[in-house]
Amino acid sequence: MENMEEQNIDSSLEYLSEEAYQKLEEELRDLIKNKRMEISERLGESSSLGDLSENAEYQEAKDAQLMNENRIAELEDLLGRTVILSSEKRNRDKIELGCLVILRKDESGVERKYQIVGSEEADPVENKISNESPLGLCLLGKKKGDVVRVVTPAGEVRYNIMKIQ
Incomplete structure (x- = not known):
């Protein structure tokens, strides 16, 4: 994450407001702390039900785990390449990101x-x-x-x- 000084737009970066950045950070924290724990508990409960090859609850939990881990990786990547748009340093003479x-x-x-x-x-x-x-x-x-x-x-x-x- 970096703050935007000049309006040099780099297509490999993502540009977000402080509010949007914080929402994504909050989502990431929730996925890591809460959702992972919830899925882990579901995996434990469903694995005790017997044969895993025919266990729909276990397969659903594994699918949820995969989706959760993919979203975590996506958010970590996104937040790592984010430039936060600062309204304080914005040039009001011309249109730029955040205006x-x-x-x-x-x-x-x-x-x-x-x-x-x-x-x-x-x-x-x-x-x-x-x-x-x-x-x-x-x-x-x-x-x-x-x-x-x-x-x-x-x-x-x-x-x-x-x-x-």
Whole structure:
């Protein structure tokens, strides 16, 4: 984990807010401390039921163990390559990862607020768009007043950048 000083985006790294990073750390701790113990107990109980080759409970516990260990490895890898986006050092003159941006759609005049986040944190329902998405890629480095054109399956959409926070 490192803090982001400049906006040099490295595709081998993951960019997360402090909040998202903490949630993933919490999930990892839970998987290691609680879930492992729970699965271990299930394995112990089910192995005492007899022939393991025909023991569905044992096989389910082994499958759960494999899934848990895979998720632990995935989270350890992800957290090890994470850059935490700091709002304190953010440049408010241009759009970069972590920024909140208010855009106005040209044809409808509708304004929407988006946050530019790393792909792991993206959530369209919460208007958190990935820096790797077509809109995210178009916005990075732009300034208030700029117009961006985004090609979508429905055609080209133009947005005016109204505000950067």
